[in-house]
Amino acid sequence: MSIRTPICDTLGIEHPIILGGMMGISDGILTAAVSNAGGLGTLSSATFGVDGTREQMTKLNELTDKPYSVNLPLFHPMVPDLIKLLPEYNVKIVTTSAGNPAKYVGILKEMGIYVIHVVSSVRTALKAEDAGVDAIVAEGSDSGGKVARDEVPTISLIPQVIEQVNIPVIAAGGMATGRGLLASLAMGAQAVQLGTRFIASDEAPVHQNWKQVLIDSGDSATAIACKTSSPTRLVKNEFFDELDALDEPGKTAMDFMPKQNEGSMRIPDDSDGSRGNYIAGTGTGLVREVKPVADIVREIIEEAEAGMAVMRQAFV
Ligand SMILES: Cc1cc2nc3c(=O)[nH]c(=O)nc-3n(C[C@H](O)[C@H](O)[C@H](O)COP(=O)(O)O)c2cc1C
Incomplete structure (x- = not known):
């Protein structure tokens, strides 16, 4: 059985695997690589500036004709200018984060854009749903980068958010393998969003020392x-x-x-x-090798499929 969920059809992707927007890292090349591998790439924006984002989008549109998302960090003063770029580049999906989406959801929906918003609590998930976003990334405190002060881990955040909202939920934080994908789907998520795993890819534009740190790090790094x-x-x-x-x-x-x-x-x-x-997130101990993005995506799917087969035999 292939691992597909309804959000795969909505987003037009093959696999329920999303590259998280990562400041300065999720550039046009990495984003295109994830989209070309059948997942959904997410282009980071504000750190590139408006002209830099324009360059990244041009490159991205040259490298892929598959769907991708653009991350808008809502606290950033550049957001209104970045929104103006979206129609020019035919952007169909936006991931908003780090702020209240209410101010921008209407404008984005008028542009025909599917809006995904990143939250880290049930309260902010409900607020985002009320504001009219189409889907939610529920990001637990296992995640690399900014986390919520309340530090709710992914494993308990996901089911609590899913119980409360009526829109698709994407799980994020600490996942790097097919087991994480399978566990997220078992909790009711429709996809996973990964950051750290994709930093240790051939396409990620970070220095080899960063990739090596991830490979050398264990579970408590x-x-x-x-x-x-x-x-x-x-x-x-x-x-x-x-x-x-x-x-x-x-x-x-x-x-x-x-x-x-x-x-x-x-x-x-x-x-x-x-x-x-x-x-980096808590999944560092699961990152053992730098690989091409296409191999990472394929291995995650293969491991999740193998895990499903094991589970079917695990029950008496
Ligand atoms: C280096 C790094 C930078 C990140 N920058 C952003 C960002 O600019 N905007 C955002 O919404 N999330 C950002 N994130 C979070 C990712 O989009 C993603 O949700 C997260 O990495 C998932 O957890 P994981 O790293 O354990 O896979 C960042 C994460 C990392 C590791």
Whole structure:
């Protein structure tokens, strides 16, 4: 039996696997690779700037004719300008995150765009559904990058969100394999969104040192820094401690950007992974090899299919 769910038909994709928008990483090449492999790529936007996003979209449209999404981080002042680009590039799917989608859902729907919104609690899921979004990514605290202060893990967040909303739910946070996909579908999710796994791909535009850190990391490699003001999951090392030391009430994500950029600049000279900024989810221990995106997607599907066969025989 092939692993397909209704959202695959809605989005026009083959496999229920979505590349999460990742600042500066989910570029045109990585996004196209995931879409060409039968999943849904998501292009990151604001960090490229308006002109940079235009360039990435041009490249993306050259590399694929498959569906893809564009991530709009709603806190960013550039969002209205980015929205203006969407019709020009015939964008059909948008993933909004880091803010309240109510302000933009109407405009996006008028453009005929399918809107997916990222949430990390039942409360924000209900708010997004009320605002009129078409689907939700429920992202647990296992996820790489910004996480919610309440730190609800993916395994308990997904079923609670699914119980409460009547729109499709996509599971995100800590998943990297077919087992994670199968577990998410068993909980009622219609797809998974992965970030960390796709960083360790041939196509991801990050330095080899970052990919190596993921391969070398085990199950307890990451933790949440800046819990008071801007909780962020990343690999524990010297940089983690430096970032965490800057945490104080009232700060926002933007306040940590200069330090995060400093940590990212260190990566090319950080051969032992001790001083760089390595944003990653709890699934690092499941990332064992850097591979082409197409192989990652195929292996996830094959593992999920094999897992279904095992489950059928597991019950007496
Ligand atoms: C390096 C990195 C950067 C990210 N940047 C963004 C972002 O700009 N916008 C967003 O909505 N999510 C962002 N995320 C979250 C991903 O889209 C995705 O939901 C998450 O990575 C899933 O968890 P996983 O990393 O455990 O697979 C980021 C994640 C990572 C690892």
